[in-house]
Amino acid sequence: MACKRGALIVLEGVDKAGKTTQCKKLVEALQQSGHPVEMIRFPERSTTIGKLISAYLEKKSDLEDHTVHLLFSANRWEMVPHMKSRLEQGTTLVVDRYAFSGAAFTSAKPGFSLDWCTQPDVGLPKPDLVLFLQLSPAQAALRGHFGEERYETGVFQRAVQQRFEELMKDSSVNWKVIDASQSVEDVHDDITDLSLHVLREARERRLEELWKLCVRPQVSKSRPGGQRWPTPSFDLAHKYQGMLFVNKVLHIFSLNVIICFHFDRKN
């Protein structure tokens, strides 16, 4: 891929946090400063999959919980070729919700772990920046049209907020929290500053894959001779980072021992 790619910027938050308004304002601001930019949103309700999701959200149809989760994910995957080609051309994408909403909303339902919920989205293009618009569910509930669609209840939104907080502990993702209770213009200024910074950085960096670990395949015991990739869960990611650190310390320690031994023998 040419190095001068566009940036992938995602806005996340509970319902009515102001994501759509802020995405539009960010797109305008970036356009005005001469950057090629496009806005996309998830769910993308215009596709065949998106129409099934839309009917579900509008309570016109019922879908089994696992099924609708996978549809939300499929709705992102079907946009990946378009997203990659735009980014490669140097266009920055401003995205209204992404895999984080997928994981936060489904895992707020009983019986769904965050780990299970992230799996279908492992390997999606990884955002260069995820802006989390922080607004208490109580404040969000006071904003217009709250309660029209599925999931728009205070109890559910509080559970979603907690799940987002869990997701934000993952340091492999570049999260930035924005105080969404400020005025629209102040929120916009914060978002624009962070985005312009990331735009410059992304030009020189490769596009990565979300929630995917770059580790060597392990030999599977259940399939002799076969290989399997470790499950990219948050726990594993943290364990892996920890292991790397311990490994580095041990290397430095053994190097020291060898050097000391060497000089000892010389003297």
Ligand code: NYM
């Ligand atoms: N939503 C959105 C999910 O449950 N899973 C997902 O993967 C995504 C992208 O759909 N309540 C939920 C969050 C919202 C709803 O979003 C529709 P919007 O931004 O109001 O169109």
Ligand code: MG
């Ligand atoms: Mg909505």
